[in-house]
Amino acid sequence: MPFLLKSVTGLFTGVALGAVSLAYWPQVQPATVAARPVVEQPQPVARSAPDALEKSALDKLALALRDAQPNAAPAADGPTRGLALTATNVDFSAPSDDARRLRAQGLVALAGGDVAAARAFLERAADAGDARALLVLGDAYDPGTLTRLGAIGVKGDESRARDYYQRANDAGLAAARQRIAATEILQ
Amino acid sequence: MPLTQRRRCACLVAAAAIATAATTAAVAQTAPTGDAAPTTSAAAQPAPASDDAQTTPPGMERYDHPVYRDGRLILWHGAWRDRVKPKDQGQSPKDQAQGPKDQRQTAAVPAPAKPSPNSFVLLADPSDACATRLAADFVAAMQAGGASGKILAGGVSAAALGAAVEGDRADLAIAPLDALVADPQASAVWRERAPFIAKLSGEPIEIIAARDVADLRQLAGREVGFGPADSADATSAAALFNALGVAPRPAYEPLADALNDLAAGRLAAVVAVDGRCAPTLAQFGADRRFHELAVRWTPALRSVYAPARLTAKDRPNLIDAAERIDTVAAPRALIALDAAPGSSRAQAAAALTKTFFAGFDRLLVPDKDGAWRDVNLAAEAPWPRLRAAQEWIDAARPASDPSLQTFRAVAHDAASADGGPAAQDSDRLYDSLMQWRGAGQ
Numbered sequence: 001m002p003f004l005l006k007s008v009t010g011l012f013t014g015v016a017l018g019a020v021s022l023a024y025w026p027q028v029q030p031a032t033v034a035a036r037p038v039v040e041q042p043q044p045v046a047r048s049a050p051d052a053l054e055k056s057a058l059d060k061l062a063l064a065l066r067d068a069q070p071n072a073a074p075a076a077d078g079p080t081r082g083l084a085l086t087a088t089n090v091d092f093s094a095p096s097d098d099a100r101r102l103r104a105q106g107l108v109a110l111a112g113g114d115v116a117a118a119r120a121f122l123e124r125a126a127d128a129g130d131a132r133a134l135l136v137l138g139d140a141y142d143p144g145t146l147t148r149l150g151a152i153g154v155k156g157d158e159s160r161a162r163d164y165y166q167r168a169n170d171a172g173l174a175a176a177r178q179r180i181a182a183t184e185i186l187q
Numbered sequence: 188m189p190l191t192q193r194r195r196c197a198c199l200v201a202a203a204a205i206a207t208a209a210t211t212a213a214v215a216q217t218a219p220t221g222d223a224a225p226t227t228s229a230a231a232q233p234a235p236a237s238d239d240a241q242t243t244p245p246g247m248e249r250y251d252h253p254v255y256r257d258g259r260l261i262l263w264h265g266a267w268r269d270r271v272k273p274k275d276q277g278q279s280p281k282d283q284a285q286g287p288k289d290q291r292q293t294a295a296v297p298a299p300a301k302p303s304p305n306s307f308v309l310l311a312d313p314s315d316a317c318a319t320r321l322a323a324d325f326v327a328a329m330q331a332g333g334a335s336g337k338i339l340a341g342g343v344s345a346a347a348l349g350a351a352v353e354g355d356r357a358d359l360a361i362a363p364l365d366a367l368v369a370d371p372q373a374s375a376v377w378r379e380r381a382p383f384i385a386k387l388s389g390e391p392i393e394i395i396a397a398r399d400v401a402d403l404r405q406l407a408g409r410e411v412g413f414g415p416a417d418s419a420d421a422t423s424a425a426a427l428f429n430a431l432g433v434a435p436r437p438a439y440e441p442l443a444d445a446l447n448d449l450a451a452g453r454l455a456a457v458v459a460v461d462g463r464c465a466p467t468l469a470q471f472g473a474d475r476r477f478h479e480l481a482v483r484w485t486p487a488l489r490s491v492y493a494p495a496r497l498t499a500k501d502r503p504n505l506i507d508a509a510e511r512i513d514t515v516a517a518p519r520a521l522i523a524l525d526a527a528p529g530s531s532r533a534q535a536a537a538a539l540t541k542t543f544f545a546g547f548d549r550l551l552v553p554d555k556d557g558a559w560r561d562v563n564l565a566a567e568a569p570w571p572r573l574r575a576a577q578e579w580i581d582a583a584r585p586a587s588d589p590s591l592q593t594f595r596a597v598a599h600d601a602a603s604a605d606g607g608p609a610a611q612d613s614d615r616l617y618d619s620l621m622q623w624r625g626a627g628q
Contacts, residue, residue: 097610104601104608105489107616111598112567116388117493120516124484124494132617139624148591150584152564153547175621 092131099128131171138164306335310357313340316464332546342417345373364518382573388558389516391495394480396456409455411435412445423517424458472504537575590623
């Protein structure tokens, strides 16, 4: 009997505690939330401030290494996600129809101002052996080209642009020399 | 019964009582706010005709749906309104609420106060962590520009957008463009009524499966986790599989649950579009039993998808060190809801657009999501743009020279061809680009 009494007492204590908790339960409206305080903010996965600093340091290191090795690929973690390095040991002598189609799609995207998509298509085309895609990739990163294209917001990356121009030059595109010269004048 | 068992029973009963009470209270708190997904609650169902016949005052009728403003319930289902009030089907809900003064006076329920022209509610998918982060950034930047905004958590499928418009719950939305563009029915409904303001950065679509699944086509007829119903993940997953001609059986559940089911062998694969922002996915697959499936870009995907690539740096548990997984990026856009050309809502969206564009640099700082830095406000999309947005862009851009116009015309010509740009268009486009670039040097 005392055990039963204690059990019942425990039950009532629990219910009472629950009722008190509910009385002071904060009023929230899950459907309508203020911008930052209420919406759950996931932990930054990429490109937080420390990442940016680290990336900046890595970019500088990569640039220094590239100066020593002109044919090396650009830094991997660039401003456009989902893009990896273009391959460095690619045969550019005879681009396939697929590669040329990807270049065409990239040029269409660039003309429409969809710079991120243009870069993605052109990376694929360059990987598939299209040397001209390397030069257009340089344009897609060239701050001067983006300004003349009328891009608003998205920023260029001069070092990446120069790197792609250099690789286009190495692949035998004479037009790339003009681009390299232009970027050197601007420096 | 031993003492310890009896005490345990008592505690369990108490805990159950508290849990029941808490659940009831939580439901009571959340019920008025509603959700953007089509509701199936009893409150949203039309009242029985017999009840109405008995209780309806002369000349009055019930609202057949709840009405929300700024995410708050202002008119509940069942509220009376004047039956003789004319209802212009061509007007948007906001237009109707702001109708002529004499009509408002005769209404049984007074029309809500007109909101500030620069206040807004932004609809974003709560299960899409990247979109939620973008939405929070957007609202903060808009507030810094003098606008007042809130986020409404809700689905972003075509049906969910329809529910949000029907309830007048949101002005803007971060929505996946692929489903709207690819679905002829959604396109017909929303093409004019939901113009885009800016195309946002696409997110790679990730499809995680056991290593014995080597190709997407092996998923046909098998159960695949699509994310919650009406979510951005589910919408983009359905659109992508449809475009690829593969028909898996969708399972609608949150990413964490879907990954658990995948690990337990209950699902054949899981689709995630917000993997960049989902810590759950980053931790998944440490036992190396799973991998990322490639989505090869084909011309069939050209209208909306761009290529994307994942490496071991993105998913060390799912991608081998030397491996690169090609996939596609799901396009997103900031769209204005129910903002057909010439409507009052289009005017309100125009004011918001000017604030957004003029203060866009606030989003390009380190504490904001890096995806903003990939956004070109002037980027085109296979979807109509809000006229005010286009006018702002045209005014902000430098005058384009004739060679740039030629390049654009050649690109438009190539894109308009059946099957999209072909290999033989590549050199014509390249020459056109070279002429443009040469003209400015």
